[in-house]
Amino acid sequence: MHSEVVASRSADQRDSSRESRNGGSPQLDAVSLAIIQQLQEDGRRPYAAIGKAVGLSEAAVRQRVQKLLDQGVMQIVAVTDPLTVGFRRQAMVGINVEGDVESIADALTDMSEVEYVVMTAGSFDILAEIVCEDDDHLLDVINKRIRALPGVRSTESFVYLKLKKQTYMWGTR
Amino acid sequence: MHSEVVASRSADQRDSSRESRNGGSPQLDAVSLAIIQQLQEDGRRPYAAIGKAVGLSEAAVRQRVQKLLDQGVMQIVAVTDPLTVGFRRQAMVGINVEGDVESIADALTDMSEVEYVVMTAGSFDILAEIVCEDDDHLLDVINKRIRALPGVRSTESFVYLKLKKQTYMWGTR
DNA sequence: ACCGGACCTTGCGGATTTCGCAGATGTGGT
DNA sequence: ACCACATCTGCGAAATCCGCAAGGTCCGGT
Numbered sequence: 001m002h003s004e005v006v007a008s009r010s011a012d013q014r015d016s017s018r019e020s021r022n023g024g025s026p027q028l029d030a031v032s033l034a035i036i037q038q039l040q041e042d043g044r045r046p047y048a049a050i051g052k053a054v055g056l057s058e059a060a061v062r063q064r065v066q067k068l069l070d071q072g073v074m075q076i077v078a079v080t081d082p083l084t085v086g087f088r089r090q091a092m093v094g095i096n097v098e099g100d101v102e103s104i105a106d107a108l109t110d111m112s113e114v115e116y117v118v119m120t121a122g123s124f125d126i127l128a129e130i131v132c133e134d135d136d137h138l139l140d141v142i143n144k145r146i147r148a149l150p151g152v153r154s155t156e157s158f159v160y161l162k163l164k165k166q167t168y169m170w171g172t173r
Numbered sequence: 174m175h176s177e178v179v180a181s182r183s184a185d186q187r188d189s190s191r192e193s194r195n196g197g198s199p200q201l202d203a204v205s206l207a208i209i210q211q212l213q214e215d216g217r218r219p220y221a222a223i224g225k226a227v228g229l230s231e232a233a234v235r236q237r238v239q240k241l242l243d244q245g246v247m248q249i250v251a252v253t254d255p256l257t258v259g260f261r262r263q264a265m266v267g268i269n270v271e272g273d274v275e276s277i278a279d280a281l282t283d284m285s286e287v288e289y290v291v292m293t294a295g296s297f298d299i300l301a302e303i304v305c306e307d308d309d310h311l312l313d314v315i316n317k318r319i320r321a322l323p324g325v326r327s328t329e330s331f332v333y334l335k336l337k338k339q340t341y342m343w344g345t346r
Numbered sequence: 347a348c349c350g351g352a353c354c355t356t357g358c359g360g361a362t363t364t365c366g367c368a369g370a371t372g373t374g375g376t
Numbered sequence: 377a378c379c380a381c382a383t384c385t386g387c388g389a390a391a392t393c394c395g396c397a398a399g400g401t402c403c404g405g406t
Contacts, residue, residue: 028258036258039251043216046363060384062364074253078212079341084246085201085209092265092293092300094331102335109338117338120265120331127265127331158267158293158300162275165282165290168252219364219392230355235394 028073031056035064036074040168043076079168087131089138090160094124099151101125107149113141124156201246204229208237209247213341216249252341260304262311263333267297272324274298280322286314297329 028036034054038045047065048058056064068074082090097104101119108117108128116129128146132138142157201209207227211218220238221231229237241247255263270277274292281290281301289302301319305311315330 033258036251036253040253041250043249043251048363057385058363059365059386063383071257072254073257074251076216076249076251077214077341078209078216078247078249079252080209080247081245085206092291105335105337114338115340117336118265118333119335119337121334122331123329124331156296158295158297160291161294162278162292163290164278164292165287167288168250221392231393232356232395233354236353 089132091130092158093128094156095126096153097125097151098153104151255304262305264303265331266301267329268299269326270298270324271326277324
């Protein structure tokens, strides 16, 4: 039979009851974690190779991956460096709102230039990341479109000077 | 022969000289953009299917994708929802620095809990996103590790209440 | 006008991967 | 004990990947 992790597999599986002690919706066991880890290194890695690495058959890996995708636990996608794709201006915008915060957040979500929207506790109600082609574009989005939303009390912008880190390695620790 | 886009293909390719008017380092033409778009929808989509969609042969798509990966223009990876993977506390931290900003940014980059680091213009010198398992963990990272860095003058935290949008759709517009 | 380079196409096998299904195996509920 | 359910394994069959070779076209340089 194949390799390293195999011996302890059946035990590991039973562990899934324990792992499910995370509060997340569809509980993840150690094996699924390992699979995700593999796919975080290379989203196109073949199922057989993953199976060998985590101690599962090719078919089993396939089923797990499919379920993880169906459940929305993960997705396999191409991610790009905004700079090389022609977006030269980015900014984080802190927003303060009067009235319904969530409806403002929804409005931001509908803007294609807005890459990231999160409601927060602290001196901002919402943080939104904006990706634009140039300064004009950025100015337009912030001043004409965001500030124009009814209920937006104030905004503060943090223009990106240099992106130092950007990982997609959740669950890898 | 195959299908829709074929007729206008040779013309499209010649357009690539125009598209290269973006300032990005390794200029991207419209076809590569379209390929990226396909892989943003499904990172495992077969080359033949992509070729049909963008009007290229399977072999050509294969070569392009390989080059895009080699050049670091894009990567194909699994991305997960932090919540379901067991990280229940996230925050954005604004940091003010005295002295060398970049060395502080580098120090943050080395922390595994720090998912995102960017140097900014505005009332913060650095923004860092932190992903933690629970409140204790978050508190530890912010108070014990970040504030402990020599040169960090002050920090302000924005704990995430609700993530509303998170896309990886750059270049898709 | 000519050549070289970059890129695409078509075509082709062979190795690899994907995919569906049937047959274990283990677990929990009644 | 027995059944329902979930999961894993083990296959072939089909599809995909991958390298390679032989052109073709367009462009820029000399």
